[in-house]
Amino acid sequence: MNEPSLSSEQEVLANSDLRLFLQSLAAARSSFSIGLDFGFRGLQVVVGGGKTILQGVTGSVEKGTFFGVMGGSGAGKSTFVNVLTGKLRATKGVVEINGLRCDSGHYKRLCGYVPQDDILLPELTVRENIMHAAKIKLPASWTQGAVCAHVDALLAYLQLAHVQHHMVGDTRHPLISGGQRKRVNIGIELASSPMALFLDEPTSGLDAQSAAAIMRLLRAISRLGITTIVIVHQPREQIFYLFDEILLLARGQAVYLGPTEGAQPYFEGKGFSFPPRINACDTLLDIITGDGSIYASPRSAPASVSTLLRDWQAVNGNDGASDRPSNSVRPKESRQLEAMVRRNHQTGNEGLASLNHTLQGRNTPWIAQLWHCFTRACIQQSRRVTSFVFELGTSALAGAIIGLSAFASNGSLFVGLFKPPFALLSTRVDYLSTPQLALLSAMTIGLVSSPPGFWVFGEEQLLYFREAASGHSRSAYISAKILSTLPRILLSSFHFAAFLDLLATPMLGFGRLYLAIVLYIWCIYGLASMVSVFIRRENGPLAAVLASLAISVFGGVAPTLKQAKEWRMAWLWNSSPGLHFTEAIFSENIMPLDYLYDLDHAADYFGFKLGRYSRDMVLLFVIGAVYRLVAGVSMMYHCKLRHGVRQRLGQYLRSLHHLLGQRR
Incomplete structure (x- = not known):
């Protein structure tokens, strides 16, 4: 099946399907903010046996940011995301939501998590899979008509309306395309009107065209103001530069956290060169996994992984203050859309009281x-x-x-x-x-x-x-x-x-x-x-x-x-x-x-x-x-x-x- 193309970011505000979906998002929350800010300082995770999985990770993710987490196998990517979502408690360190220290697990109903595998019920249709999630997760005060309207808007926004009555099938007997299955998987989480969306390698198993379409969709979702954090392993360069910011992990520690376009200049300053005909993302992975010697700059000796870790930790890992390259200006579309939601609410309270009020409304009996x-x-x-x-x-x-x-x-x-x-x-x-x-x-x-x-x-x-x-x-x-x-x-x-x-x-x-x-x-x-x-x-x-x-x-x-x-x-x-x-x-x-x-x-x-x-x-x-x-x-x-x-x-x-x- 051919994947329909997504609207460009310049057209996103004029998209009627988007506006309908945005109105549903606004109605499902008590705060005028659509997304969540995450701050983390000195995160450390030690498992049984004294093995350290994550150590000294410090930084922040601003609301409405399309944020990538990348590293080699065993670098701590999933552990980092599990700490932010509250699935795993950090041994040391602090997690903040909207600037206030709290237990992130308490707000898991305000976050969506899309696993790497497409976990769907094959006997249900596309609409039924998403509708069930909406009935369970949306505010109990919503009428059946309001829930249906929300799902209709979501299906239209995800461009699944034309297959909404198709059963999804399973991996052995698929009844919709791989890209559509991934959109259904994402739609199940968006049905709850989340304030943050986490995804684990959403492009795995997809062809290049479908993978690019999914990542453009996720970028568009972040432009709604929903903080979107994605684990990726080895993306294409086209996909890599869709991220607003990227966190590079090696041996459970941060090597770089900042604007995606700033990653290459940063490592060039550490003595590495990026061949023009090689995917810059592949070069970055080789560098942070210890195979960066082949990219040594002729003008200076490249830094080892241990040196890179020490350099980043020395500047960014002590008190949470960061000299990392800054891209703190939120995407224009995200700010405009949040302004639209802001007009629908009487209060400007951005504290935990507002979040708790939204959370209490999600308690379906x-x-x-x-x-x-x-x-x-x-x-x-x-x-x-x-x-x-x-x-x-x-x-x-x-x-x-x-x-x-x-x-x-x-x-x-x-x-x-x-x-x-x-x-x-x-x-x-x-x-x-x-x-x-x-x-x-x-x-x-x-x-x-x-x-x-x-x-x-x-x-x-x-x-x-x-x-x-x-x-x-x-x-x-x-x-x-x-x-x-x-x-x-x-x-x-x-x-x-x-x-x-x-x-x-x-x-x-x-x-x-x-x-x-x-x-x-x-x-x-x-x-x-x-x-x-x-x-x-x-x-x-x-x-x-x-x-x-x-x-x-x-x-x-x-x-x-x-x-x-x-x-x-x-x-x-x-x-x-x-x-x-x-x-x-x-x-x-x-x-x-x-x-x-x-x-x-x-x-x-x-x-x-x-x-x-x-x-x-x-x-x-x-x-x-x-x-x-x-x-x-x-x-x-x-x-x-x-x-x-x-x-x-x-x-x-x-x-x-x-x-x-x-x-x-």
Whole structure:
């Protein structure tokens, strides 16, 4: 698909789409300022093990600036941006917003972050992806019509209106172009009317034309007054000089921070020459990564990277005062557009009180977030018709297979000892048919339901972390995903139970059989969701199947619950949903024969208790809920848990190494 060209900066103020979008931006905030000023002094980040990732970075980013962050791999680019966005707390140093020292993480809902990968929901259209973000992030006081008008203006400004009803697809089956996917990714963040926009290598994976178009779009966004900070690795020269200012990082320290056009003269003054036929950006990267000797000026010896770091730190890293080349005059378009917004507000307060007022307006009620996430999940499932039909078909087939395995019994799934005084007349005993039917059903349900249960959270973890980082309610998202699976659970349970009941003809009623299967599938979905948090997605479905088979084995059939008690491991069986499912099926299937057989003897053979159907159903529900609770809490604190585990493991290994060294 061809990318439409963007308006030039000279035409930006006359653009009607821009003016409509700007009016929406103004309505979404309490301050007349569109962007945020960032100041940072002496930023230092030290991770576990004492490794310094960022050290002594000092400078500022003025509102409405198109700001680039560049450096080699491991230079600290992402760490620097994470500190500004509040995702990471600096070990030392100060971050200021609009001239006031504060916790930048508190204002994350006023910032947008566009990750390097295009994290989109492939089943949704371009408009639906952006609309969801707008409903969640815009002020709760906005009407549906106002939100739609805002999204319409944004789509027009991003030049996506002509594809707004196209599904975005995924990377394997894209339904829109790569450049359009990137614009949708940017639009999701712009939908919240951010005051600052951060992007991680937005041109990666794009052809030269699309990359240039995206960067011109980002420059135009900065001209709206939105502070735009972009991580780039090795841009083309055409893209490099679009930035107003650039920060060059090496070994976690600043080598240069100032106007982009001032970078080349600065390094020429340090003894380097820039060949005319080589991209100046490539030359800069070679210099700051230690390969600058080939660019030595014939008139003087070039400075080493260590010397460059010392020189910049000596001038700019002490008290925050900077002698760096200055380009403090904001772009003309940015000032004009802010003046337009200024006229729409009565107050000129630029302090944190104004920001806090804007921030409070972004608090969409939890119940509203739950509803929006639930409707989005339902739309996703409605467009996965093939997988939904396949799940129902496999459930029906599984029920039919298990039913056929017991078809020859004609419903006679239990034969016990006659009650006294006729016990001596008993000819044979069949205690195993009913619990084996329950065991096979549990194992088959695990095989059928654990893979779709895994994908409830396993497919969207990147999306979840992106939305959570921007201020979405984690619990609302998780609760909505759980609620959206209930129709699937109910329908797949019905298909399984119908064929099982038709062919096996057990003595328990269909309603009780259906409820037991519903609650067992509820447990399997929960278990698979829990597995998805801890296991990589490529191995997840298999791990979920193995976990479901394991809990079915603890159903009390073989080994029996009675044996588990002898081993003092009854707690493991009792914590398994397989036991309560099997006990319920066994009890309800033989209870109608209480007038004829000694049922207590049969129950004692396995260690079951009769007449506890209601208790077993409650426990199945509780166990399934606990699985989901563990999955939800683990997702909510996944990064912290993983960081804590790694930190403790690192401390343990260092202590072990120290101990072994002493013994030697």
